[in-house]
Amino acid sequence: xxxxxxxxxxxxxxxxxxxxxxxxxxxxxxxxxxxxxxxxxxxxxxxxxxxxxxxxxxxxxxxxxxxxxxxxxxxxxxxxxxxxxxxxxxxxxxxxxxxxxxxxxxxxxxxxxxxxxxxxxxxxxxxxxxxxxxxxxxxxxxxxxxxxxxxxxxxxxxxxxxxxxxxxxxxxxxxxxxxxxxxxxxxxxxxxxxxxxxxxxxxxxxxxxxxxxxxxxxxxxxxxxxxxxxxxxxxxxxxxxxxxxxxxxxxxxxxxxxxxxxxxxxxxxxxxxxxxxxxxxxxxxxxxxxxxxxxxxxxxxxxxxxxxxxxxxxxxxxxxxxxxxxxxxxxxxxxxxxxxxxxxxxxxxxxxxxxxxxxxxxxxxxxxxxxxxxxxxxxxxxxxxxxxxxxxxxxxxxxxxxxxxxxxxxxxxxxxxxxxxxxxxxxxxxxxx
Numbered sequence: 488x489x490x491x492x493x494x495x496x497x498x499x500x501x502x503x504x505x506x507x508x509x510x511x512x513x514x515x516x517x518x519x520x521x522x523x524x525x526x527x528x529x530x531x532x533x534x535x536x537x538x539x540x541x542x543x544x545x546x547x548x549x550x551x552x553x554x555x556x557x558x559x560x561x562x563x564x565x566x567x568x569x570x571x572x573x574x575x576x577x578x579x580x581x582x583x584x585x586x587x588x589x590x591x592x593x594x595x596x597x598x599x600x601x602x603x604x605x606x607x608x609x610x611x612x613x614x615x616x617x618x619x620x621x622x623x624x625x626x627x628x629x630x631x632x633x634x635x636x637x638x639x640x641x642x643x644x645x646x647x648x649x650x651x652x653x654x655x656x657x658x659x660x661x662x663x664x665x666x667x668x669x670x671x672x673x674x675x676x677x678x679x680x681x682x683x684x685x686x687x688x689x690x691x692x693x694x695x696x697x698x699x700x701x702x703x704x705x706x707x708x709x710x711x712x713x714x715x716x717x718x719x720x721x722x723x724x725x726x727x728x729x730x731x732x733x734x735x736x737x738x739x740x741x742x743x744x745x746x747x748x749x750x751x752x753x754x755x756x757x758x759x760x761x762x763x764x765x766x767x768x769x770x771x772x773x774x775x776x777x778x779x780x781x782x783x784x785x786x787x788x789x790x791x792x793x794x795x796x797x798x799x800x801x802x803x804x805x806x807x808x809x810x811x812x813x814x815x816x817x818x819x820x821x822x823x824x825x826x827x828x829x830x831x832x833x834x835x836x837x838x839x840x841x842x843x844x845x846x847x848x849x850x851x852x853x854x855x856x857x858x859x860x861x862x863x864x865x866x867x868x869x870x871x872x873x874x875x876x877x878x879x880x881x882x883x884x885x886x887x888x889x890x891x892x893x894x895x896x897x898x899x900x901x902x903x904x905x906x907x908x909x910x911x912x913x914x915x916x917x918x919x920x
Contacts, residue, residue: 488806489501492504492556492804492805492806493556493804494804494806497803497804498803499801499802499803499804499806501806502678503678503800503801503802503803504558504801504802504803504804504806504807504810505806505810506678506679506682506800506801507558507797507798507800507801507802507803507807507810508797508802508806508807508808508809508810508811508813508814509682509810509814510679510681510682510685510796510797510799510800510802510836511558511560511791511793511794511796511797511802511807511811512560512810512811512814512815512825513682513685513686513796513828513833513836514685514793514796514833514836514837515560515562515791515793515794516814516818516825516826516828516833517826517828517830517833518540518544518562518563518565519537519540519541519818519822519825519826520537520826521565522536522540522562522563522565522568522785523536523537523540525565525568525569525572526568526571526572526583526785526786528572528573528576528577529571529572529573529575529576529577529583529586530576530582530583531583531714531784531785532713532714534709535709535710535711535712535713535714535715535784536714536784536785537708537709537822538708538709538710538711538819539711539714539715539780539783539784539785540562540563540785541708541815541816541818541819541822542711542783542819543561543562543563543776543779543780543783543785543788544560544561544562544563544788544811544812544815545812545815545816546776546779547561547562547772547773547775547776547779547780547788548560548561548562548808548809548811548812548815549808549809549812550771550772550775550776551769551772551773551776551790551805551808552805552806552807552808552809552812553805553809554768554771554772555765555768555769555771555772555805556768556804556805557751557756557768557769557772557804557805557808558754558794558797558798558802558803558804558805558806558807558808559746559747559750559769559790559791559794559808560790560791560793560794560797560808560811560812561772561773561776561788561789561790561791561808562788562791562815563780563785563786563787563788564739564742564786564787564788564789567735567738567739567742567786567787568785568786568787570734570735570738571583571586571590571735571786571787575589575731579731581722581728581731582719582722584717584718584719584722585719585722585723585728586731586786587717587718587719587781587784587785587786588718588719588720588722588723588724588781589723589728589731589732589735590735590739590777590780590781590786590787591718591720591723591778591781591782592720592723592724592732592736593732593735593736593739593740593777593787594774594775594776594777594778594779594780594781595778596736597736597739597740597743597770597773597774597777597778598771598774598775598778600774601767601770601771601774602771604767606740606744606766606767606770607766607767607770608902609744609902609905609906610744610747610748610762610763610766610770611760611762611766611902612900612901612902612903612905612906613744613748613883613902613903613906614858614886614903615761615850616850616851616852616858616859616861616862616886617861617862617865617882617883617886618748618749618752618757618761618847619752619847619848619850619851619862620847620851620861620862620863620865620866620882621745621746621748621749621752621865621879622748622749622750622752622753622844622845622846622847623844623845623847623848623862623866624745624749624865624866624867624869624870624875624878625745625746625749625750625792625795625844625869625875626749626753626795626840626841626842626843626844626845627841627844627845627866627869627870628792628869628870628873628875629792629793629795629837629838629840629841629844630837630838630840630841630842631870631873632834632837633834633835633836633837633838633839633840633841634834634838635834636830636831636833636834636837637652637658637659637662637663637666637830637831637834637835637838638652638653638656638658638659638662638830638831639651639652639654639659639662639663639838640652641653657695657697658692658697658829658831659831661688661691661692661695661697661831662688662831662832662834662835664688664691665684665685665687665688665691665831665832665835666684666835666838666839668683668684668687668688669681669683669684669835669836669839670839672684673839678800678801679800680800681796681799681800681835681836681839682800684832684835684836685828685832685833685835685836686832688829688831688832688835689827689828689829689832692829692831692832693827697829697831698827698829700827701823701824701826701827702823703823704821704823704824705820705821705823706820706821706822706823707820708819708820708822711783711784713784714783714784714785715782715783715784716782717784718781718782733912734913735787737876737880737909737910737912737913738787738876738913739777739787739789740909741876741879741880741906741909741910741913742789742875742876742879743770743773743789743790744879745875745876745879746789746790746791746792746875747763747766747769747770747773747790748763749792749795749844750790750792750794750795750798751763752847753795753798753799753843753844753846754798754802754803756803769790773788773789773790776788776789777789792875793837795840795843795844796836796837796840797811799839799840799843848866856889857886857889857890857893857895857898860885860889861882861883861885861886861889862882864878864881864882864885865878865879865881865882866878868881868882876913879910880910880911880913880914881910883903883906883907883910884907884910884911886899886903886907887899887903887904887907888907
């Protein structure tokens with residue numbers, strides 16, 4: 488097993504990878520509850536959707552572990568799935584069966600593009616300034632999510648869009664205590680610091696009566712029959728549905744590139760040219776998961792940014808992903824227990840991760856506006872639009888335009904032109920929807 492996952496090459500161990508897997512799982516276990524709740528708005532039954540969500544995460548993450556040997560977990564994307572539920576189904580009036588078919592088509596396109604190495608060519612075409620901005624933007628995006636989840640920051644009602652949360656509430660005070668604990672443990676170089684912080688905060692939350700104990704610990708997974716293999720391919724292949732397929736494809740395509748590059752940069756998996764070796768493998772894992780998920784009955788899946796929590800704990804190989812997959816598999820029967828981890832517990836890990844992911848900002852060339860401004864737009868729009876894809880597309884478009892208008896168009900390679908055009912098409916299709 489150690490040879491298969493190349494522990495010596497990545498200077499890791501069973502203990503380190505297992506801690507990383509547990510940490511990643513605990514920071515993303517919320518998806519077991521949240522994803523079905525979102526998709527219920529599209530008319531997809533919640534109970535079987537829980538099973539579909541878990542199985543999609545298990546299968547996708549196992550492929551990532553054994554085929555790609557990367558510490559990235561795969562699960563349903565909330566942002567894309569919210570787009571499916573609230574825009575495609577509720578606003579545009581299409582059925583969820585047709586929407587699932589759109590995801591299936593996008594997955595098939597991903598697979599073909601990966602096989603022909605087009606996706607890897609495009610990923611390697613991205614300049615280092617933008618690659619660094621992906622990592623920084625994802626880090627601050629995770630921090631913002633963590634601040635919201637813990638209640639330290641709250642949405643404003645008038646004036647400022649966000650404000651300081653209710654610092655006096657028990658859950659926020661507990662989150663602050665847990666955050667301090669994690670920081671102290673990290674400063675003292677204690678292995679498993681974030682996992683310890685999450686578990687200690689959860690236990691304290693239960694003992695203080697903030698988080699209720701589940702009514703049951705073990706439960707049988709609901710059957711998939713109502714949603715499995717219910718795709719409406721004929722409807723998805725219609726001409727009027729084409730913009731939906733394109734938006735789903737572009738959003739997932741760009742999200743995956745940004746996430747893989749950002750996470751790989753933090754895990755020190757990039758080579759001297761800033762590329763992820765054998766990037767086709769994690770991309771193929773992502774593509775295959777996106778094909779399988781809609782067949783199970785859940786929409787778009789992909790590499791999860793919460794994988795950064797496990798990477799911060801030292802996860803470097805597919806063994807981390809294997810641990811995550813096994814925990815998701817266990818959650819088929821222990822979902823009530825795993826979902827007891829409250830937002831103010833896993834949120835502290837997301838806050839801490841941001842501090843490590845912003846390191847590439849020091850590599851930006853602050854004297855070259857053609858490199859700085861696109862990277863800056865990528866970072867701030869990821870955070871302030873609450874959408875990784877929007878930040879990436881804006882940064883890519885800005886990069887090409889600024890280079891072109893300053894007489895430096897020759898610095899833009901063919902792949903970046905393709906990515907910029909692909910990004911621009913997203914803003915063309917979205918207004919029509």
